[in-house]
Amino acid sequence: MATMALQRDIPPAGSPLELRTIVGTLIKWALLAVYGLALLYIAWGLYAAGEALFAAVVLALMVGTTIVFGLRRFYTIRFIFPAVMAVLIFIALPVGFTSYVGFTNFGARNLLTQDRVIAYHMQRTIVDASTERPFVLSRDVEGYRLFLPEGEGGFISEPFALDGSPVEIGMTPVSQAPETVLEMRDVVQLRGPLGAVTAVLPDGTDLTLSGLRSFATVRPVYEEQPDGSLLNIADGTVLTPDQSVGFYRNEEGQAIAPGWRVHVGWANFQRVLFSDNVRQPMLQIFVWTVVFAFLSMVLTFSVGILLASLLQWPHLRFKGFYRIMLVLPYAVPAFISILVFRGLFNQNFGEINLILQTLFGIKPQWFTDPNLARAMTLIVNTWLGYPYMMLLGMGYLQAIPQDHYKAAALEGSGPLRNFFAITLPQLLPPFVPLLIANFAFNFNNVVLILLLTRGLPNIPGTEIPAGATDILGSFTYRMSFNDAGQNFGMAGAISTLIFIVVAIIAYANFVAMRRYAAAKGRGQ
Amino acid sequence: MIVENPRALFFKKLAAHTFLIAFIALILFPFLMVLSISFREGNFSTGSLWPERPTLEHWYLALGIPYERPNGVIVQPPFPVMLWLWNSIKIGVIASAGILMLSTTAAYAFSKLRFRHKGIVLDSLLIIQMFPAALTVIALYTLFDALGSITPLLGVDSHWALVIAYLSAITLHIWTIKGYFDSMDPALDKAAQIDGATPWQTFRFVFLPMSIPILAVVFVLAFIFLVTEYPIAAVLLREQGQMTLAVGARQYLYEQRYLWGDFAAAAILSGIPITLVFLLAQRYLVSGLSEGAVKG
Numbered sequence: 001m002a003t004m005a006l007q008r009d010i011p012p013a014g015s016p017l018e019l020r021t022i023v024g025t026l027i028k029w030a031l032l033a034v035y036g037l038a039l040l041y042i043a044w045g046l047y048a049a050g051e052a053l054f055a056a057v058v059l060a061l062m063v064g065t066t067i068v069f070g071l072r073r074f075y076t077i078r079f080i081f082p083a084v085m086a087v088l089i090f091i092a093l094p095v096g097f098t099s100y101v102g103f104t105n106f107g108a109r110n111l112l113t114q115d116r117v118i119a120y121h122m123q124r125t126i127v128d129a130s131t132e133r134p135f136v137l138s139r140d141v142e143g144y145r146l147f148l149p150e151g152e153g154g155f156i157s158e159p160f161a162l163d164g165s166p167v168e169i170g171m172t173p174v175s176q177a178p179e180t181v182l183e184m185r186d187v188v189q190l191r192g193p194l195g196a197v198t199a200v201l202p203d204g205t206d207l208t209l210s211g212l213r214s215f216a217t218v219r220p221v222y223e224e225q226p227d228g229s230l231l232n233i234a235d236g237t238v239l240t241p242d243q244s245v246g247f248y249r250n251e252e253g254q255a256i257a258p259g260w261r262v263h264v265g266w267a268n269f270q271r272v273l274f275s276d277n278v279r280q281p282m283l284q285i286f287v288w289t290v291v292f293a294f295l296s297m298v299l300t301f302s303v304g305i306l307l308a309s310l311l312q313w314p315h316l317r318f319k320g321f322y323r324i325m326l327v328l329p330y331a332v333p334a335f336i337s338i339l340v341f342r343g344l345f346n347q348n349f350g351e352i353n354l355i356l357q358t359l360f361g362i363k364p365q366w367f368t369d370p371n372l373a374r375a376m377t378l379i380v381n382t383w384l385g386y387p388y389m390m391l392l393g394m395g396y397l398q399a400i401p402q403d404h405y406k407a408a409a410l411e412g413s414g415p416l417r418n419f420f421a422i423t424l425p426q427l428l429p430p431f432v433p434l435l436i437a438n439f440a441f442n443f444n445n446v447v448l449i450l451l452l453t454r455g456l457p458n459i460p461g462t463e464i465p466a467g468a469t470d471i472l473g474s475f476t477y478r479m480s481f482n483d484a485g486q487n488f489g490m491a492g493a494i495s496t497l498i499f500i501v502v503a504i505i506a507y508a509n510f511v512a513m514r515r516y517a518a519a520k521g522r523g524q
Numbered sequence: 525m526i527v528e529n530p531r532a533l534f535f536k537k538l539a540a541h542t543f544l545i546a547f548i549a550l551i552l553f554p555f556l557m558v559l560s561i562s563f564r565e566g567n568f569s570t571g572s573l574w575p576e577r578p579t580l581e582h583w584y585l586a587l588g589i590p591y592e593r594p595n596g597v598i599v600q601p602p603f604p605v606m607l608w609l610w611n612s613i614k615i616g617v618i619a620s621a622g623i624l625m626l627s628t629t630a631a632y633a634f635s636k637l638r639f640r641h642k643g644i645v646l647d648s649l650l651i652i653q654m655f656p657a658a659l660t661v662i663a664l665y666t667l668f669d670a671l672g673s674i675t676p677l678l679g680v681d682s683h684w685a686l687v688i689a690y691l692s693a694i695t696l697h698i699w700t701i702k703g704y705f706d707s708m709d710p711a712l713d714k715a716a717q718i719d720g721a722t723p724w725q726t727f728r729f730v731f732l733p734m735s736i737p738i739l740a741v742v743f744v745l746a747f748i749f750l751v752t753e754y755p756i757a758a759v760l761l762r763e764q765g766q767m768t769l770a771v772g773a774r775q776y777l778y779e780q781r782y783l784w785g786d787f788a789a790a791a792i793l794s795g796i797p798i799t800l801v802f803l804l805a806q807r808y809l810v811s812g813l814s815e816g817a818v819k820g
Contacts, residue, residue, distance in 0.1 A: 045674035054670050076723065079633030080645070083626040083694055087649055090692035094663035095655045101662070307547070310540055315533060318541075324803065325548045328555070331802040333752045335770040336791045339777055340554050343561075343784050351557045383551065446658040447754045451774065473656045477755070480662055488662055495659040506654045510647075 032069055036062050057093060061085060095499070102268055102492030110246045110259035110489075117260045118230075121248070124221045126234050131205060132216035137187050137194075138178040146171070146199055147178055148207070148215060155201060164193040171201050188212060268493035281459055281466035282475075282494075289471040292377065293442040297435055299382040304389025309423060311390075312397045330387035338451040341380045368457050370468035377469050381448055385438075392434060393427070400426050429516060436509040440502055449474035464490070472498050562788035582789035602783055605790045607765060608772040609797070612751050615683055615768060619690040620746040624739060627694040631701035632727045636713055646698075653695040658755035664689055665759050681763045689760065690750055697742045704738040705731060744805040751798055769794050 039062035047055035068074045068081045104110075112120070138145045142159035146169060155171035156178065187194075191212070199207045199215060210216035222230040222239070230239040230248065239248040239256060246262035247255035271278050307326055311319055329337065344351050345366040353363050366376045404422045413421070449455055455467030455474050464487070466475055472494065480491040563578040584591035585601040592598050633639070634646055665680065668689070672679015679685060708731065716726040754770045761767050764775075773794075776787035 042671070042674055042678075046670055049670060049673050051670040054667060076633060076637045076639045079637065079723075079727075080630045083630035083698065084645065084649075086626055086692045086694065087652065090664070090689050091652055091655070091657075091660070094660035094667070095652060097663035097666070098655075098660050307544075310544065313540065315537055316540055322544050322548070325552065327803070328799075329551060331799045332555075332795050333748075333770070333798050335752055335754055335773060336795045337554065339773055339787065340558050340791060342777060343787070344554055344557060349784075351561075383554075440654065444656045444658070446656065451754065473658055476656075477658050477661075480659070481759075491659065491662070495656060498659070499655045502654045502656070503651050506651060510650070 028069070032066060036066055039065075057089060061089065098492045099496045099499075100492070101488050102490075102494075102496050103263055103265060104261050104489050104492075105246055105259075105264050105267075106261050106488040106492070107490070108486040109257065110261050112258055112260050114241075114246075114260040117248075117258055118224070120258060121222050121230055121239070122220050122224070125218045126221045127210045128217040128219060131207065132210060132214050133207075134213050135215045136177070136181040137190070138181045140180075145178060146197065146215075147181070148199065148201075149177060152176070155199075157199060160197075162190055162193045162197070164196055166196040166198070168198045168200060171199050173202065184213075264489065268490050269497070271490065272493055272497065277463040278490075281462040281464065284459065285466060285470050285472055285475050288374070288469070289443060289473075292374075292381075292471055293439045293445075295378055296381045296385060296442045296445075297439050299378065300385035300389045300438070301431070301435060303382060303386040304391075305393045305423075305427065307386070308390045308393030308397055309419065311394060326390060327387045329383055330391075334384055334447065335451060337384060338380065338448060341376075341383075342452055345376055367453065370457055370459075373453055373457060373469045377449070377452060380452060381442070381445070384448070385442075389438075392431070396427055396430055397423070399430075433509050433513040433516065436505060436512060440505045440509070443471070443502060443505070444473045444498070445471065446473040446477055450477065454478070558788045558791060561785055562792055564785055566785060582785045583793075585786050586789040586793045602786055603772060603775055603790070604765065605769075605772070605794060608767055608769045609794045611683065611767065612769040612794075613797070615686055615690070616747045616751040619687045619750050620743050622687065622691050623694050623697060623746045624743055626691060627697040627742065628701055628732070628735070628739065629727070630694070631698045631705055632731060634698065635702045635705035636726075636731070637723055649695045649698065657693075661755055661759040664756060668760060680760055681766050683766065686757060686760050686768075689756055690753070693746070693749065697746060700742055700745075701735065701738055704735055708734065741805070744801065748798065748802060 039058055043055045043058040043062065046052075046058060064085070065081070068077050133148050133150070136147045136149070138147060140159065144162045145159055146157040148155045148171065153173065153175040154177060156174045157169040157171050160167055160169050182190075191209070194209050197209065201207065205217055207215040208218050210218055219233060221232055221234060223233055225231050225238075228241050232238070237251055239250055241247075242249050242255070243262055244264075245255065245259070247257070247259040249255055272282060273279065310316065311322060311326075316322075345353075347353060347363065347365055347367055350366075353366075357363050364372050366372050400423065405418060408418050408422060449469060449471055453467070453469045455470035455478055457468050459466045459468055464479060467478075470478070476491045476494045476498070479487050479494070562582050563580070565577055565579050565581070581591045581593070581599065585599065586605050588601050588604060588606050590598050590600050634642060668678065668680050668682075668685045671685070672682070676682060677684055678688070712730055713726060716730050721729070751768075752770055757768050758771045758774075761771055764772070767775075773787070773791065776783045776790065
């Protein structure tokens with residue numbers, strides 16, 4: 001059938017096609033040119049914005065696309081090029097960036113680049129009190145005039161427009177003050193535009209607005225020294241840059257905020273692996289992550305397979321109805337059901353505690369007791385995950401020959417024995433890769449933890465906020481986006497370590513799957 | 525079918541049905557509760573499963589219609605739920621279509637064409653996807669923040685930025701579709717080649733029309749995954765009007781402002797379309813799931 005379709009749809013090679021081919025080529029090149037120019041514009045913009053790395057990536061994308069789609073040699077590569085590029089830019093690049101950040105001290109305390117920190121310090125200004133003098137503003141048809149009184153007379157400026165753009169006005173000595181001056185309250189309203197005015201006295205002194213009523217020479221506090229340190233002009237102290245921590249230090253050795261990003265080598269990794277303050281909660285969280293992922297896997301598998309076996313029982317009626325009902329928890333978007341559970345488990349007015357109180361008079365502290373919070377997480381995750389196992393189990397159960405059960409029935413074997421002697425041994429091999437994948441998924445099931453408990457209750461007395469229900473992923477996510485003390489560097493280091501663990505699990509899964517496939521191939 | 529003792533069989537059946545019904549009641553309890561809560565008065569009130577004084581207030585608010593209480597007070601909807609749902613569906617459909625295009629072409633090349641380092645590329649794609657996606661969001665945020673300074677179209681709070689970021693979630697789909705292509709008869713390929721078809725024509729006119737069923741499965745899987753995706757969307761979408769449902773729904777349940785009743789109605793309303801898509805597609809999904817896609 002397909003070959004017939006082929007004959008119909010593919011036009012035969014011939015002369016009328018040549019024109020079409022030429023037009024097609026022209027269109028292709030035109031599209032490529034538009035696309036290339038757009039990317040070039042973006043790359044240029046990124047470079048101008050100081051994001052050299054991203055600019056290089058976009059430029060590489062442009063060059064790569066042009067080569068792959070322009071040259072016939074790379075015909076085959078065209079099929080995978082867009083997909084590979086999407087993965088490289090939006091997964092590999094962020095992964096690389098995150099790992100790289102793991103080797104820096106990037107975080108709330110070291111947020112900026114060193115240039116921005118220097119700019120920040122240089123912006124700080126000090127008023128030279130000796131030059132401070134009051135001013136008045138007058139207005140006539142030509143514009144505003146600034147007058148700085150001195151003795152009987154003073155200095156008056158040329159008329160200038162006060163529109164907020166920076167202006168430099170020359171002051172000339174006069175013997176008397178202007179006759180009409182603006183009221184103080186009008187001057188206050190013009191404070192903004194006045195700030196952009198620099199008045200130059202005949203002796204060359206620059207004066208700018210230094211208060212509501214005064215102009216004075218305003219100078220930066222710091223002066224950059226040739227050796228990179230900053231000299232405080234007012235009191236003569238020196239700030240020395242310390243590249244090992246990314247801070248300026250004053251003469252007493254204290255670090256002056258803000259800090260900048262510096263490379264810290266393996267320091268973050270060392271802290272994670274060897275520093276007691278970090279390792280203690282990390283170890284606890286790691287153990288809980290493994291327990292959580294393992295128990296989630298076992299519980300969802302057991303419940304799912306139990307239900308699948310029941311639904312496969314030939315004597316059972318209303319199978320379709322049961323199946324739809326049992327699949328519902330999987331069908332409803334997880335973020336909705338997790339939030340529903342968050343409400344139902346609420347300690348004070350959640351429905352679950354209301355029922356438990358009426359029936360047994362107990363009111364479990366689901367969100368404040370660490371063990372109950374963990375139990376709740378597992379209950380919710382089992383509820384969410386068993387239908388997946390059930391659906392898969394129903395598929396695999398059909399592959400088990402009915403003869404085995406008939407033979408067992410003749411021998412007088414009961415349902416329990418049947419399950420453990422016939423069903424489970426035949427079910428497990430194809431399930432193993434899926435179980436490992438499930439383990440890896442729950443190992444990183446950040447959404448569940450973030451939406452249900454946010455990792456709470458907190459483990460008391462830890463240096464970095466860590467919760468009893470936190471898994472490694474949510475712990476790291478909270479570390480990055482916590483309101484108090486974001487630590488991207490540490491988060492990057494932990495992410496990299498998690499990646500290594502999960503990648504090994506995934507690779508093992510890979511090997512298991514291939515072995516299984518090979519074994520099946522040999523068996524047939 | 526194994527013939528059993530009728531009396532024993534009867535008790536077994538009874539036990540099975542009782543168990544299943546009890547289990548389903550337990551499983552459905554949260555849904556029933558939420559349904560009941562959505563008709564209750566106020567956001568904190570507790571009560572029986574069957575509300576004593578049912579009100580449609582929460583449903584009006586979820587649909588975005590201001591509600592007038594009997595005492596004349598007019599309540600405004602707290603959040604634009606319908607807009608969120610629309611955002612979710614829009615982003616989900618566009619990104620799933622994009623994912624489908626990228627992964628189908630790539631899967632075809634990985635399955636049928638020959639090029640260097642094919643195995644390595646395929647394996648690295650799978651391994652790199654194992655990096656916890658939720659933890660690369662800092663980098664993604666930095667990237668889109670920089671892009672946004674050039675064109676707001678690709679910046680933070682833009683739906684297009686999120687769609688582009690989602691286009692990278694393709695590895696598992698490539699595997700699923702590749703498995704399907706692998707199972708197709710290699711003779712088709714040969715026949716097309718002999719007729720002078722280029723690889724693109726073979727793909728477009730032979731393999732693509734034949735792979736519609738698996739493409740439908742992948743589309744639904746991608747759509748469900750994207751509509752329920754939380755970490756990336758939460759970081760890239762900050763403005764209330766731009767949020768997707770998964771991000772916005774959380775706004776209802778802050779400790780200081782716990783809109784339990786309003787949330788219940790909004791959750792049911794917005795959950796229904798996605799649930800329906802899933803239930804309609806579930807027969808086909810089972811095969812797709814066991815091919816390699818992973819969801820909890």
